[in-house]
Amino acid sequence: MPSTGIVRGGLIAAAVLLAVPAAGCGEPQKVLESGTIGTNADFGDIQLRNVHLRPPDGHAFRPGDDGVVRLALFNRADHSDALVDVRTPVAADVEIFWDRDCDGAGEQVERLPLGADGGVTGAAGDELAYHLRLVDFSQEVLAGTTVPVTFEFDRAGETTLDAVVEASGDGDASLPPSCTPDPISLTGVVQSGVxxxxxxxxxxxxxxxxxxxxxxxxxxxxxxxxVEGTAALEKPTTCMQGIPLRVTSAEVTG
Incomplete structure (x- = not known):
């Protein structure tokens, strides 16, 4: 099996599902979300969120360049799964990296395990503990365009989606990077979700x-x-809005 690759996940500030009727076998249901840079899609029990390439030096990736893909993966099934291969026609290889020990040193792996009704072990805060690396671009790829990326899962099968190539200066509001979620204290106004x-x-x-x-x-x-709590990006939800925050305490201030 060719070596595979994944990119660091970005924030998942979601808004509302975009209904796409009659998705075919292997075709993800597209999801429209506010506050994200990249592509969002549901593929069976697998959620792919904010799939995007970090911006190239200059206005494009050139032949021979490498690129980094960031994304977040969630598994809503009651059984575990794993990402076992990633490929794209615009690069010679895609490598998967996982900082499984949360020590800041990601290691190339052959598969990325997804827990049942959850995500990847060690993922928390804005910096998920995994990422993809596209190796040796075979053609010029302009910032602001998209590239097809195929994801193959051990049990769910494979699906292809178009990953956005981020332009310089794009980005989400972010939480401090951390493998161990730090407590967060926030003030604001509560609202009901959609x-x-x-x-x-x-x-x-x-x-x-x-x-x-x-x-x-x-x-x-x-x-x-x-509100005080900790980021919970490893937790899949059906709410499709906001950065998941596991609340430890809350009090009225207004």
Whole structure:
């Protein structure tokens, strides 16, 4: 099997599903999300989020260049799965890197395991502990365009989507990079999500968080609150909005 590759995941600030009827076998259902740079899609029980190439030096990748793909992967199935291969027609190879020990040193791996109803071990904060590397571009690829990338999973099968090539200066608001999630304290206004039972915090710093847990009497729509918690990007949800935040405490401030 050719060596594979994955890129560091970006934030997952989601908004609303874009309905795409009658997706064929291996064809992902496209997902429209606000606040993300890259492509979002659902493929069976697999969620691919914010799939994008970091910007090239200058306005394009040249033949012989390497590139980095960032993304986030979630598995909504009740069984584990694994990413076992990644390929693209615009590069000679794609390599998967995983910082499984969260020591800052990613290692090339043959497969990236996805836990049941979860993500990749060690992923937390804005910097997910895995990424892809496209090796030896075979053609010029301009910033702002897209490239097809095929993802093959051990149990879910394979799917192809178009990854956005980020232009210089693009980017999401981000959390401090960390393999071990640090406590976060936020103030803002609570609102209901577009999906039933989903509760969001519109933080004063402009970011939006999906609140997981917490006192429902405090976290009521319209309330001005202070919330403490930890980022939970490894947690797949059906809410499709905001950065997942596992709430440890919340109190009304307004």
């Amino acid at each position: 999906e039933p039972g989903c509760v969001l915090l519109n933080a004063d710093d402009g970011r939006q968080f999906l609140l997981l847990g917490g006192d429902a009497e405090v976290l009521r729509a319209g309330a001005e609150v202070t």
